[in-house]
Amino acid sequence: METLLDLWAAYGSTIAFAMVNALFALSTYAVLSTGVLSFTTVVFAAVGGFLAAQSVAHLGIGLWPAFALAGIGGAVAGSVVAAAFLKLDSHWMALASLALVLITRVTVLNTPLLTGGVNGLVVPMSVPMGDLVILLALVAAVFWRLHRSWYGLAARAVREDAAVASTMGIPPRGIQFTAFVISGAVGGIGGAALAFTLQFISPETYFIGMAFTMIASTVLGGSFHWFGPIVGAAVFTALPVTMQSVLPAIEDVAKGVVLLVIMIFLPRGLVDPRAVGLRRAARRRVSAEEGTDV
Amino acid sequence: MIDRNKLAGMGAGLLAATVMFGAGTAGAQPAAGEYVFGFVTETTGPLAAAGVSYHRGAQVAVEEINASKWIGSGVTVKLSEKESGSDAARAVQAMTQFVADRNVLAVTCCILSPVAGAMRPVAANAKIPLVFYGATLPGLPQPPYVSSVVALPGPQEVKMTQLIVDKMKPKSVAYFVNADNEGFQNRFKAAQKVMEGAGVKTAGVVSILSADTDFTAPATQAMGMNPDLIMVWTTQTPAAGIIAALRNRGYAGAITASDVIAPNAVFKKIGEPLAGVPFPIAFAAGVSSSPEAKAFADAFQKKFGELPDTYAAQGYTSVWYMSQGLKSLSGKANREALATALAKVGSIEHNVYGGLPMVAGQADVQKALVVNWSKDGKVVAWEPK
Amino acid sequence: MILFLEQALNGWALGSLYALFGIGFGLVFSTLGILNAAHGTYASWAAIVGYYVVERAGLPFPVAVGVGVAAGGLLALAVDQIAFQPLRSRKAGMLGALITSIAFWIILDSLAGFATEQQSLAFPAASFPSGMIDIGPMKVGQLQLIIIAVLIVCTIGIHLLIQKTRLGTAMRAVGWNEVAAALGGVNARMVILLTAFLAGATSGLAGVLAGAATSNVSFTLGEGLMLKGFAAVVVGGYDDVRGTAIAGILLGIIEVFVAQYVSTALRDGFTYSLLLIFLVARPRGLFGSAGFVRA
Numbered sequence: 014m015e016t017l018l019d020l021w022a023a024y025g026s027t028i029a030f031a032m033v034n035a036l037f038a039l040s041t042y043a044v045l046s047t048g049v050l051s052f053t054t055v056v057f058a059a060v061g062g063f064l065a066a067q068s069v070a071h072l073g074i075g076l077w078p079a080f081a082l083a084g085i086g087g088a089v090a091g092s093v094v095a096a097a098f099l100k101l102d103s104h105w106m107a108l109a110s111l112a113l114v115l116i117t118r119v120t121v122l123n124t125p126l127l128t129g130g131v132n133g134l135v136v137p138m139s140v141p142m143g144d145l146v147i148l149l150a151l152v153a154a155v156f157w158r159l160h161r162s163w164y165g166l167a168a169r170a171v172r173e174d175a176a177v178a179s180t181m182g183i184p185p186r187g188i189q190f191t192a193f194v195i196s197g198a199v200g201g202i203g204g205a206a207l208a209f210t211l212q213f214i215s216p217e218t219y220f221i222g223m224a225f226t227m228i229a230s231t232v233l234g235g236s237f238h239w240f241g242p243i244v245g246a247a248v249f250t251a252l253p254v255t256m257q258s259v260l261p262a263i264e265d266v267a268k269g270v271v272l273l274v275i276m277i278f279l280p281r282g283l284v285d286p287r288a289v290g291l292r293r294a295a296r297r298r299v300s301a302e303e304g305t306d307v
Numbered sequence: 308m309i310d311r312n313k314l315a316g317m318g319a320g321l322l323a324a325t326v327m328f329g330a331g332t333a334g335a336q337p338a339a340g341e342y343v344f345g346f347v348t349e350t351t352g353p354l355a356a357a358g359v360s361y362h363r364g365a366q367v368a369v370e371e372i373n374a375s376k377w378i379g380s381g382v383t384v385k386l387s388e389k390e391s392g393s394d395a396a397r398a399v400q401a402m403t404q405f406v407a408d409r410n411v412l413a414v415t416c417c418i419l420s421p422v423a424g425a426m427r428p429v430a431a432n433a434k435i436p437l438v439f440y441g442a443t444l445p446g447l448p449q450p451p452y453v454s455s456v457v458a459l460p461g462p463q464e465v466k467m468t469q470l471i472v473d474k475m476k477p478k479s480v481a482y483f484v485n486a487d488n489e490g491f492q493n494r495f496k497a498a499q500k501v502m503e504g505a506g507v508k509t510a511g512v513v514s515i516l517s518a519d520t521d522f523t524a525p526a527t528q529a530m531g532m533n534p535d536l537i538m539v540w541t542t543q544t545p546a547a548g549i550i551a552a553l554r555n556r557g558y559a560g561a562i563t564a565s566d567v568i569a570p571n572a573v574f575k576k577i578g579e580p581l582a583g584v585p586f587p588i589a590f591a592a593g594v595s596s597s598p599e600a601k602a603f604a605d606a607f608q609k610k611f612g613e614l615p616d617t618y619a620a621q622g623y624t625s626v627w628y629m630s631q632g633l634k635s636l637s638g639k640a641n642r643e644a645l646a647t648a649l650a651k652v653g654s655i656e657h658n659v660y661g662g663l664p665m666v667a668g669q670a671d672v673q674k675a676l677v678v679n680w681s682k683d684g685k686v687v688a689w690e691p692k
Numbered sequence: 693m694i695l696f697l698e699q700a701l702n703g704w705a706l707g708s709l710y711a712l713f714g715i716g717f718g719l720v721f722s723t724l725g726i727l728n729a730a731h732g733t734y735a736s737w738a739a740i741v742g743y744y745v746v747e748r749a750g751l752p753f754p755v756a757v758g759v760g761v762a763a764g765g766l767l768a769l770a771v772d773q774i775a776f777q778p779l780r781s782r783k784a785g786m787l788g789a790l791i792t793s794i795a796f797w798i799i800l801d802s803l804a805g806f807a808t809e810q811q812s813l814a815f816p817a818a819s820f821p822s823g824m825i826d827i828g829p830m831k832v833g834q835l836q837l838i839i840i841a842v843l844i845v846c847t848i849g850i851h852l853l854i855q856k857t858r859l860g861t862a863m864r865a866v867g868w869n870e871v872a873a874a875l876g877g878v879n880a881r882m883v884i885l886l887t888a889f890l891a892g893a894t895s896g897l898a899g900v901l902a903g904a905a906t907s908n909v910s911f912t913l914g915e916g917l918m919l920k921g922f923a924a925v926v927v928g929g930y931d932d933v934r935g936t937a938i939a940g941i942l943l944g945i946i947e948v949f950v951a952q953y954v955s956t957a958l959r960d961g962f963t964y965s966l967l968l969i970f971l972v973a974r975p976r977g978l979f980g981s982a983g984f985v986r987a
Contacts, residue, residue, distance in 0.1 A: 355810030
C-alpha cells in the first residue's frame with residue numbers, strides 16, 4: 014500500500030501535467046479537425062493563465078469561476094485571431110500563428126502590471142487532482158458530443174475538402190471560426206489549469222516549447238478523433254519521465270527518437286479511426302471468405 | 308596515557324562543537340546509515356554550462372564529507388540526481404518524485420529565479436527542506452523549509468565600485484545592463500548610486516536582452532558616448548560578447564564586469580580581451596586563501612582536471628549546509644527535524660568564503676574579492692594601475 | 693552622423709545573417725512544403741563543425757566555412773531522407789513532417805549540447821578576419837563586410853538559379869505540385885534532394901558566419917537565427933528570396949535603431965509587431981505574388 018502511495022506521489026504531478034497537456038492538445042485538435050494548423054493555443058493559454066492568476070489574486074474568486082473566466086477570455090481571443098487570420102491560406106496561417114506566439118511573449122514581458130513581466134507571477138491557488146479530472150472529463154464530454162453532432166460532421170467535411178464541403182452547403186469559414194472559438198475556450202481553460210498546477214507562471218511558461226509540445230501531442234495521439242490528443246498528451250508527457258529512468262544520459266535524444274519512430278510508422282497517430290475501420294472491414298471480409306469456404 | 312590524551316582531545320573537540328552549535332547538540336549524531344539529498348541538475352538546456360559546475364561542486368562536497376566522516380561514524384550522504392533542463396514544469400516533476408522517495412531527506416535546486424519560484428510552494432506544501440544553490444532573487448527563502456546558500460548581489464558590487472572610484476577616478480561611466488533581468492538591474496543601480504554619489508557622471512546606459520548574441524551595435528553605441536569607464540552588468544553570454552565586441556572595435560579604455568565572467572570556459576572562449584577586466588567575486592580558486600577554499604580547489608582539480616569556479620563553490624556549499632543540519636540531529640533523521648535544524652543554522656561552518664552567516668534562511672557573503680583574469684588565463688587579485 | 697552610419701551598417705550586417713538563414717528556411721517551406729522546426733539546428737551544427745575544423749584540425753577559416761556549409765547541407769539531406777521521405781511516400785502531408793522535424797529538433801539540439809560540452813564556444817579571434825577597416829571616419833568590421841557581400845551573392849545566385857535555370861523551373865514545379873511535376877518529366881526526387889541540400893547549406897553558411905561574428909558557437913545559435921530568420925521569411929514572402937533578403941536586412945537595421953534610439957525592451961516587440969502588420973495587411977510579403985495560390 015505504501016509503495017502504491019509513493020508511486021502516486023512520485024508520478025502524481027506527471028499525471029497532472031498530462032491532463033493539462035491534454036487540454037492544450039484538445040484545443041489544438043479543435044482547429045486541426047477543421048483543417049487549420051495553428052499554434053495559437055499558446056496565446057489562448059497565456060490569456061487564460063494570466064487572467065485566472067490575476068483574478069484569483071485580486072478579485073478573490075474561486076477555482077471554478079476562474080476556469081470559467083479563463084475560458085471566456087480564451088474564446089474572445091480565439092474569435093479575434095480567427096477574424097484576423099482566417100483569410101490567410103493554410104501555409105501562411107501556420108506561420109502567422111507561430112509569429113503570434115512570439116508576439117505573445119514580448120507582450121507578456123512588457124506588461125509587468127498585468128503579467129508580472131520578467132519575474133513572473135505567483136499563483137495563490139492550486140488545483141486538486143480530483144477537480145482536474147472532472148475538468149478534463151467535462152471538456153472531453155463536449156468534444157464527444159460535438160464529434161457526433163452536425164458540427165462534427167461538417168468539420169470533417171471541411172478538413173477533407175473545403176471546396177466540396179461548401180458545395181454541400183457547409184460554410185467552411187463559419188465552421189473554422191467556431192473551431193477557433195472552441196480552441197480559444199479550451200486553450201484558456203488549459204492555461205488556467207497549468208497556472209494552478211505550476212503555481213507560478215512567467216513569460217517562458219507560454220512560449221515556443223509549449224507550442225511544439227501541444228502540436229506534437231495532438232498529432233502523435235492522432236488528429237482524426239478527439240480521443241487521440243488525450244492519449245498523445247499522456248504519452249508525450251510520460252516520455253521524458255520514462256526516458257529519465259531508462260536512459261538518463263541521453264533522455265532528450267531518446268525522447269526525440271521515440272517521437273520520430275512513432276510518426277514514421279504511424280503517421281496518422283496512435284488513435285486512428287480509419288485504421289480501426291479498416292481492420293473491422295478486413296475482419297468482416299476474412300470471416301465472410303471463411304464462410305464461403307465452408 | 309595515550310588514551311587520556313585522546314580523551315582530552317575529544318573533550319576539546321566537544322567544547323568547540325558546543326560553542327559552535329550551542330548547547331544540547333554536542334555529542335549527538337544521526338543514526339548510522341546513508342542519507343540521500345535530491346539534486347535537481349541543469350546539465351542540459353540553456354544554462355547547462357553553469358549547471359555542470361554546480362553539480363560537480365556538490366559531488367566534491369559529498370566525497371569530502373564521507374571521507375572525513377564529518378557527520379559521524381557510519382553516517383554518509385549521497386546525491387540523487389534528476390534533470391530539469393532549467394524548465395519549471397520538469398523541475399516541479401523532479402521535485403515531486405523526490406518528495407515521494409522516502410529516502411530523500413532534502414532537495415537542492417535551481418539556477419533560475421522563476422524556476423525557484425515554482426519550486427518553493429511545492430517544497431513548503433510537502434514539508435521537505437529545499438536549498439537553492441543558484442537563484443538570486445531577493446525574498447526566495449521561506450523558513451523553515453526553503454533556504455538559499457547564494458548571497459544576494461549588492462554589497463560586492465558596491466565594494467568594487469567604491470574601489471574603482473578611489474583608484475581609477477573616472478569622470479564618466481557608460482553602463483551595460485540587462486533590460487530583462489531584475490537582479491542585474493539592481494546591481495547596476497547599486498553601482499550607479501555609488502558612482503553618482505562620488506560625482507561620476509553617467510555617460511549613458513545601454514540595455515541588452517539575455518538572449519542577444521550580436522553586440523556589435525551595442526558596443527558601437529557605448530563607444531559613441533566616449534566614457535572613461537564601461538561597466539558591464541549583464542548575464543554571462545552577453546557580458547562575454549560585449550567585452551569581446553568592445554575590444555574588437557578598438558575600445559582601449561577601462562571595462563569592469565561582474566562575477567559572470569569568472570568561469571574558466573568564459574576565458575577559454577573570449578581569451579585575451581578579458582584580461583585586466585576587474586570583477587567582484589565571493590570565491591576564486593587561487594585567490595581565496597582559507598584552508599577550506601584551498602582544499603576544495605585541490606580536490607576539484609584532482610577530480611575534474613580544472614579549477615572550480617564560483618558556481619561549483621555554490622553547489623559545494625549547498626551540500627555542506629544540508630550536511631551541517633543533518634549533523635546536528637540525533638537518532639533517526641527526518642525531513643521536519645532537518646528543516647528545523649537548517650533554520651537554526653546561524654552560519655555555514657564549512658565554507659570557502661572565509662565566513663558565511665545565514666540570516667532567515669538566506670546566506671550572506673561578507674568578504675568580497677576583486678579579481679581579474681591575467682593574460683595567461685589565471686584569476687588573480689586585481690591591482691589597480 | 694558617423695554613429696548613425698556605423699549603426700546602420702551594423703544593422704545591415706546583422707540583418708544579412710537573418711536573411712541568409714531565412715533563405716534556406718523559406719526554400720524548404722516553399723518548395724518542399726515543410727515547416728521545418730529542425731532548421732535552426734543546421735546552423736548550429738554547421739558552426740560547431742566549422743569550429744572544430746579550426747580548433748582541432750587547425751585548418752584556416754575559409755576551409756571551416758566550406759566544411760560547415762557542407763555539413764549543414766548533408767545534415768539537411770539526412771534529416772530529409774530519414775524524417776520526411778517516409779511521410780512523403782505515404783502522402784501524410786505537412787503535419788506529419790512538422791512533427792518529425794520537431795523530433796529531429798529535439799535530437800539535434802540535445803546532441804549539439806553534447807558536442808560543445810554544453811558550453812558556448814567561440815572561434816579564436818586570430819583565426820578569422822576579425823579586424824576593423826577604416827572607411828573615412830567610420831570603423832567597419834572585416835567580417836561584417838564579408839557577411840554583407842555573401843548575402844548579396846547568395847541572393848542573386850539563388851534567385852537566378854530558381855528563375856532562370858532548368859533546375860529552378862523544376863524546383864518551382866515541384867513546389868507547385870509534385871505529382872504534376874513528375875508527370876511533366878521532372879525528376880522530383882532529385883529536385884527534393886538538391887533543394888534540401890541547398891537549404892541546409894545556405895543556413896549552415898549563416899550559422900558559421902554568425903558563430904564567428906557573435907563569438908557564440910553553441911546550440912543556442914540556431915534558435916536565435918530561427919526566430920529572426922522566420923520573421924524575415926514572413927515579411928519578405930517565402931516564395932521569393934529577394935523579399936527575404938530585403939526583409940532580413942530591414943529587420944536588422946530596425947532592430948539596431950530601435951535599441952539605439954528607442955528602447956531595447958521594446959526592440960523585439962517592434963520587430964514582431966511589424967511582422968503582425970505584414971501578416972494581416974500584406975499576407976504575401978514584400979514580393980509575394982497575389983496570383984500564386986497553393987493548395
